[in-house]
Amino acid sequence: MGDDRRVQVLVVGAGLSGLTAALFLAQQGVSVLGISKHRGTSPHPKATGQTHRTVEVLRRAGVADEVLAGGAGLDGGLVIKVAESLRGRVFHTVVHEDDTWDTSLSPERSGMASQDHVEPVLLRRARELGAEVVFETELVSLAQDDDGVTARVRSSEGEYTVRADYVIGADGHRGVVRSFTGIGRQGPGELAHHVGVVFNADLTAHIVPDKLTLFYLRNPAFTGTFVGTNTARRNVFTIEYDPARESAADYPARRCTELLRIATDAPDLEPEILEITAWEMAAWLSDRFRAGRVFLVGDAAKVTPPTGGLGGNTAIGDGYDIAWKLAEVLKGEAGVGLLDSYEAERRPYAKLVVDGSYANYVQRFAPHLAGPDVPAEVDHLHLTLGYRCRSNAVLIDDTDTALMEDPANPSARPGFRAPHVMVTHNGTEVSTVDLFTTWTLITLNPSWRAATVPSLHTPTLTDPTDTLAKLYNIGLTGAALIRPDGVIAWHTTNPPTPTTNLSTTLHTLKSL
Template identity: 65%
Template sequence: MTTDERVQVLVVGAGLGGLSATLFLAQRGVRVLGISKHGGTSTHPRATGQHHRTMELLRTGGVADEVLQGSEGVDGLVIKVAESLRGPVLHTIVHDGEDPASALSPERPGLSGQEHVEPVLLDRARALGADVRFRTELTSFEQDGTGVTARLLDRTTGRSSTVRADYLVAADGAHSPVRQALGIERTGRGRLSSHIGIVFDADLDDVLAHDRFTLFYLRNPAFTGVFVASNTPRRNAMAVEYDPTRESPADYPPSRCAELLRVATGLPDLEPEIVETTTWEMAHWVSTRLRDGRVFLVGDAAKVTPPTGGLGGNTAIGDGFDIAWKLAAVLRGEAGPGLLDSYDAERGPYARLVADGSLNNYVRRMAPHLAGPDIPDPVDPHQLTLGYRCRSRAVLIDDDDPAPMEDPFQPSGRPGFRAPHVPLGDRSPADFFGDWTLITLDPAWRDAPVRVPELADPTGELARRFGIGARGASLLRPDGVVAWRTAEPPDDPAGAVRDVLARLLG
């Protein structure tokens, strides 16, 4: 088969996961081609919100400020379970409270929607040298011991071409043709509900505050659904559950959608402009593995989670960052291929926690009739986003604690956990995420073959939280995870770090 072009990584899909992987690969000098069968980035106000950890990763990619601009002027968050926007409130989840996690990260969370974030990621990826093509579909692929050969279809011209890549990243959505072609199975509760999505324009000044991001889980006698306001003036979205065995999308013409919106908003005279209606499925699936040879699953291809909790898009961005720094290290000859085993080992259990926690949220917020012993336990969102422990050969864990998470408000600084946040004047440890970095107060480590910033610790807080004392050191991976630490310097500190890196990088 004749190869028309050669790249190091082919990324299939240009949603949050695919564009993140493409951006972070390009940032590390990898020749990357990203493709999407769609005509462009998402226009839907969904996957809204970026938690602190996501913003830390986006900061390393140089796009944090641009992402935050998508929620400029929005200073608060309102999440409720109610009959309607003006009707009885069944439960308030968040209402204008202070962010308790603000002390855990130098980054503030974002409230931007996917329709704003994706173009930001796309522009940055292209500025860094990535080739991203829309209306380009993967029609088949084969992998061997040295790479992946993919056949692409230009949906505009009808022309087929062949690309040879060292690796393929599958970010091709919940129904991932790549995952299906590989025969990777999924486990979970499966389909939970089907929805009609309604994007509409309307003046909702009487029921919405301009400076608050508003999300309502609606349990109305007439329907069950979700309402979300976007950051685009007058633009909002609602999804209502429907039974596809009894109805079809054709049963939801603009007139019926408008009536549902009047009930949902509590505004009987509302005249909404229906922009678009779509169908989508809420489900709970986790792939049994996230890697097959030279192919890796990210985002919804790896797991499908209810949006209750807002972790789907955040996890996709985290997947993209993780696979990017690891692939780049291997492609640049800095690591052996064994490093890539850590992607499945670390992101697989995380995907399960995200999916299970979101399923618990769905049952409590939207489907109490499903409650029972087979529903997973709730997952603390702060522990999940800032206290998850990575376990793989890319971390040298020095204890036998089996817990998958810890309380980030009481960080231990142990290997496998994200580096604790400690204010360092106008800096913090998160400023060093993106590269291998040694956190230490002892100049004896200054010749280590990684970045060693000069740090002062007048309060002793850094030494205490990292568990390194005055003479030890903590080695951070590019993702800010503590890979190794010691409280005492060895006879040859620089040599010790070289040996540790050799073990971590295979």
Template identity: 45%
Template sequence: MSVERVPVLIVGAGYAGLSAATLLAWRGVPCRLVERRASTSRLPKAHGINRRSMEVLRVVPGLEDALFAASRAGANESTLIIAESVTSPPIETLVTKISLDATPVSPSRICTAGQDRVEPVLLRFARENGADVRFSTTLERFSQRDDGVDAILRDEASGQETTVLADYMIAADGAGGTIRDVGGVKMEGPGVLADTISVLFEADLDSILPGGGFALYYLRNPAFSGAFVTCDEPNHGQINIEYDSTRDQASDFDEERCEALVRQSLGVADLAVKILDIRPWQMAALLADRMSFGRVFLAGDCAHITPPVGGLGGQTAIQDAADLAWKLALVVKGQAAPTLLDSYEIERRPVARIAIARSIANYVERLLPDRQDIRIREDEYGLLETAMGYRYRSDAIIADEFDDGACVEDPLRPSGAPGTRLAHVWLRRGEETISSHDLIGRDFMLFTGPDGGDWIEAARRIALRSKAPLGVCRLGFDVDDPEGLFLPRLRISPEGALLVRPDGYIAWRSRGRSPDPFATLEASFARVRGFDTGQSSGSHAAAFADASGSGHHHHHH
């Protein structure tokens, strides 16, 4: 039996696995992705990629355009309506903040493509960037050692087994995944909310639906509650219908019954309908008690199961993968300490928690107004705050005095505080207009005000010494801020500085100048990457205590 080595083994080719493979490969980290199915999803299970997900994906050159090219509807062209049927008068039109133009929040636009269109694009970019992706391949078993994961993979076609020694493994094996069981990970939360049947069909939708774009109808029908959604193939649609499992079984939903449900959903009695796929599933809300064990990291649905109302499940999966990708890349290359990986669960699990609560709230508000009892009010925040405004707190963030302990902030009113997402501001670089987010993605980035030359000099010295990727951007030199918005949104003075991580999150901030910018920045940059700065000389430690403020305590695991 052959033995092969790889820095990262990824199991599962859904949104989490494919995003991880793409972003790791683009960062120059060799990875192997195995998927037991023969191909990517043939069904448009999830619909839409939100702005935050597009932000973490668009760093890969060409990927943003390719995702829009795969979608039938244009960017931001979405209609969300609550109605009895598609053709009956709307009960409510959900023109949320998210469906409006959100250029004040992000340079990214919403892509409405379904999962059947998105996955092949991610697969193509993963392979083009050097990821080794193998379908019809199962993870037979694995064990962990101190220095890695031993995995036995089986090629389903030939039956041949291969042993792979991986430094790290990403479990992206979905809601029914089994990797978490090996680590004794428990799923907690409300559990199953509804039994649902999903029907993919073909019909003359052009005659029924006004205009183009992407349409999603939440159906409060006397006969059932459910949803109808348009797909990327013209005249293809999908309905999700809830049923009572005490009265019906999944097997009761034959083609004839599903055709009737499609006609009822659309409100057109004599419509010709061709059924393409009938699939039962359970809507559930669950969160893993841990998102890692040893060198195994759980991403996507195997770590958190989100009710699919508002599309946060797929987003959380993509963003988990993006978080793991930049952290693993630094650790594999020796540019960060392995302890940086402890921040993955600490940062991402609360994001999944609020995504689940928001999704349950959406489900109640849009479909089941009489089920207020299932809401998790203490974790509920607005749509925009949940999707774009979540905050991180971990050892990879150096908190400053502005930390009110809130889980989210309003992205339209950014604070610039460490642990928040960098504000999007339109800047000028030469002749082109770019977003502040166009300057981040691959490396850490130090932003300074026009009088922050000392910080820039310090950063250049540190970049040479630490062998870690650290870029610099000085306002008024590298870029211009014609509207004068950037410094006020970051809440730093013209002498101040801001260290932003590759994921666009602020790691550290100095509102003004420092007596020893080199020592201050060196200590902060080391600490954010998991290196214990207590080992350095006394002057560094003192500068470091000064920079971080007394409010933050370091906790070891």
């Protein structure tokens, strides 16, 4: 049987991870087909909130402002409360973050947009850049050989075959790509079953204006959550149920309304219920993120409890990471060994995210599970801006085992994110973050020009405040080699010697 379609990359799934991957592959000129079995992007608000790092990624796609606009009205930050009801007894205020506008660590602020706003933005931009994304098209089988992957897909027009160099499994929590590759997964597994109710009601008198207020609710009638969204009057309420005794069908609109009245302390509330869906809170980590030519991203690779707000953010992070690496390999600018760095970097990160979010879950939802086996909580900023990539695509001293650092005190060691510093480039003030569109050498020492190679972008920079020299720990002599994703790949405080050869360093990093 011949192949009906031929593409470089097939992306299975058009949620946050798949759309991000498709977008950044298309941006690099890679031919990409995205398929989704759903009718369109998510109508459900689901993951709300973008970290500074996520918004930096969106900035590279030219859609940061459009995404951030989706959170307008909630720019005052995030409040998380464990309480009896919206106006009842507060057991614990978990966080009161107000760093939305803090741009000292990034040229971008963090965002408050929800998934139903973000996905259409990513879809539109991916298509603009040349990605083909089709809905109501389901993957039915997958087989790979040494030269590529053959997928069988089904749409309303019938079944057809897609032959691709690589496949990205972005098909979510219950994805089939992982099953086709035989990759297993581990973790605490299913934690809780929830009925999610999306509804409209005017609750302005109950919630803090300008802030996203997330309530973990515990009272004699139910356990659940309540959160506002960036759509006026739109809110999401979830109720936990025990699948041994009940099912989601036991929660029709009438019962949900009764419980909502208890949650909001508004006995007369008449919510306009838009959707009632069942979903599971779970914690899973796939044993591998790659099987040959197939890569897992987002929820297909790991499922994290939402208690950390990182499911959506890491979906975007995974999609971006595999996209730039695949693009380099497919364009012949890097060797296939660069692809090994995807699992090496993203899986330990996913583990930290799942563990940290599980620790939050125990603290906020299930104190009875507390014990020595529960992982430690992780600082949010350290995790999102201070995480270290460790793989063959960074040159780290083996004795230096640190996995995270405080991004406010960056060390500039390889593997960490290159810090945001305002510098003067071509007479204009720019953030260093915007310089890393390709492999880039950051230095204030002109003698490095003789040691560099044409494929290495070496901008001429001035550093009027000495901040670059200090935060990049390069002084006026050294240099830092930064990857296209803004991660420090190699670093020295020394000037070049006559034998310094950055070509060899670059070849090693790119597995050429």
